[in-house]
Amino acid sequence: MKAYLFPGQGSQFIGMGKDLYKKSHLAKELFRLSDEILGFKMTSIMFEGSMDTLKKTKYTQLAIYIYSVIKTKTSNDFKPDMVAGHSLGEFSALAAINVFSFEDGLKLVNQRASIMQNVCESTHGGMAVVFGLKDSLIEDVCKQDEGIIVPSNYNSPEQLVISGEIQALKRVCLILKKIGAKKILVLPVHGAFHSPIMEPARKKFKKFINKIYFQDSKYPIYQNVTALPVTKSYDIKKNLVKQLTTPVKWKQSIKNMIAHGAISFTEIGPGNILQGLIKKISRNFT
Template identity: 80%
Template sequence: MKAYLFPGQGSQFIGMGKNLYKNSFLAKKLFQLADDVLEFRITSIMFEGTMDVLKQTKYTQLAIYIYSVIKAKISNDFNPDMVAGHSLGEFSALAAINVFSFENGLILVNKRASIMQKICESIHGGMAVVFGLDDSIIEDVCKNDSGIIVPSNYNAPEQLVISGEYQALKRVCFSLKERGAKKIFILPVHGAFHSPIMEPAKKELKKFINKISFKDSKCPIYQNVTAQSVIKSNDIKKNLVEQLTSPVKWKQSIENMITHGAISFTEVGPGNILQGLTKKISKNLAKKI
């Protein structure tokens, strides 16, 4: 069975999509549609902007969504048996398999990004990747800190992202180094995504999602919140809202996809971050069996 994976923030680069725009009539049409729907030239930011602008959440999410969905739409062999998207990537995956339209996805991602950007600007939060520790140790250290700090992305074996208030993040990173973490890398983001800090965004996003037309999925999508396959539109909507404050269960999603028959994984988007994570997860799962 063929699985397709859609990345989240972190894969962006200046010039992304420019070759697609030049070489595909459909891609050009969709890029122009994106500019029209958003009422500003996101293509200019993607093709020849600066990294300082592109890395802002309100532009990054749109850029990766647009690039990923267009790449799927112009592909001759995009025929998935199952899909998954990492955080923002869930929106790309859902548009690619026509659960909602490209245009409605643009509106949703734009709204989600602007809500998250506002919270990032009002609360000093951060995220860090922790390498070389068992999940349970990281969970325990986060739980015992006095601030808001939680595991937010279960990316791969011994690779977990934590998210929360910046001072709590610094304390927990120090404690995890003492507990034997091989490496800790503070991510270049200004927000605490997938943490309770994002709670104010949920009500606003839920109202907005309920205005958008969703169809049941034609193939299973393994959503971040549950790591389980989902098809029904109402379940998909609920999980997209919950995703704002819940951890991304990427490792568990890939394990379940493999268990349910996935034998090939194709990443649809800029970069190949998810391919690397999938190889680690697959090797670790093989050791358990």
Template identity: 75%
Template sequence: MKAYIFPGQGSQFMGMGKNLYNTSNLAKKLFQLSDDILGFRMTNIMFDGSMEVLKKTKYTQLAVYIHSVIQAKILDNFNPDMVAGHSLGELSALASINVFSFEDGLILVAKRASLMQEICESIHGGMAVILGLEDHIIEKVCKEDNGIIVPSNYNSPGQLVISGEERALKRVCLSLKKIGAKKILRLPVNGAFHSPVMEPAKKKLSKFIEKISFKDSKCPIYQNVTAKSVIKSNDIKKNIIEQLTSPVKWKQLVENMISNGAISFKEIGPGNILQGITKKIFNKIYKK
């Protein structure tokens, strides 16, 4: 079975989408439609803007969504057996399989990104990748800290991301380094995503999302919150809202996709970050 996976924030790069725009009439039409709906030239930010501007959450999420969904729309024979997306990528996946329209998804991403940007500007937080420690050790250290700090992305064996308030993040990173973390890398994001810090954004998004028309999915989507396949629109909607404060269970959902028959994974969107992470999970299962 063929699985398609969609990346999230962090996969952006300067000039992203420009090649799609220049080589496909449908892509050009959808890029122009995005500018019209948003009321500003998002294409300028993607094609010719600076990385300093592009990395702002309110622009990054839009850029990755637009690039990913357009790439899926112009693919020949895009007929997935199952899909999944990492964080924001979940919305790209849903638009690509027509659970909601490209236009509605764009409005939803714009609102999600705006709400998350507000939190980023009011609460100093961040995220860090921890390499070389077992998940349960990282979970224990986070739990013992008296600040807001939690595991936020279960990416692959030996790689877990933590997220929280800046002071708590620094304390926990120092503790993990002392007990044997092979490497600790700060992510190029300006917020504590997938943590309790995002609770105010979740409450506001839950009200807004009722305005968006959802359909049942035509193929299983494996969502971040549960790591399980979902078809029904109400379940999909609930999981999108919960995702803001819940960890991304990428490792677990890929394991479930493989258990349910996935033998190939194709990444749709900017970059190939997910391809590498997913390959590690696949190889771990089959001990390659």
């Protein structure tokens, strides 16, 4: 069975999508439509903007969504048996399999990115990748801290992201180094994504998402919140809202996809960040 995967923030680059724009009339029309819906030249930011602008949450999420979905819409080879998306990538996956339209997905991502950016600017949060420690050990250290700090991305057997208040993040990282973490990488983000700090964003996004029409999916999507296959529109929508404040169970999702018959994984988006994680997960799969 063929599985298709869609990345989240972190895989963006200047010039992304320009090749699609030049080669495909449909791509050109969808890029034009994106600018029209958003009310500003997102294509200019993607094609020849500055990296400082592109890496802002409100632009990054839009750029990756637009690129990923247009790539599927202009491909004759996109024939999935199952899909999954890493964080933001769930929206790309859902538009690709027509749970909602490209246009509605763009509106959802724009709203989500804007809300998250606002929360980031009004709070003091951060994220860090921890390498080489067991999940249970990292979870215990987070629980023992007095601040808000939680596991936020179960990326692979060797890699877990933690997210929370800056001071709590510093304390927990210091402890994890002392007890044997191979490496800790503080991410260049100004927000605590997939943590309780995003609760204001969750509440606002829930109100907005209820205005958008979703239909049941023809293909199972393994959502971040549960790591289980979902097809019903109500459940998909509920999980997208919950995703803002709960961890991305990526490692668990991939293991379940393999257990349910996936033998090939194709990444649809800029870069190949997810491919590296797949190799680590499948190598440790039992």
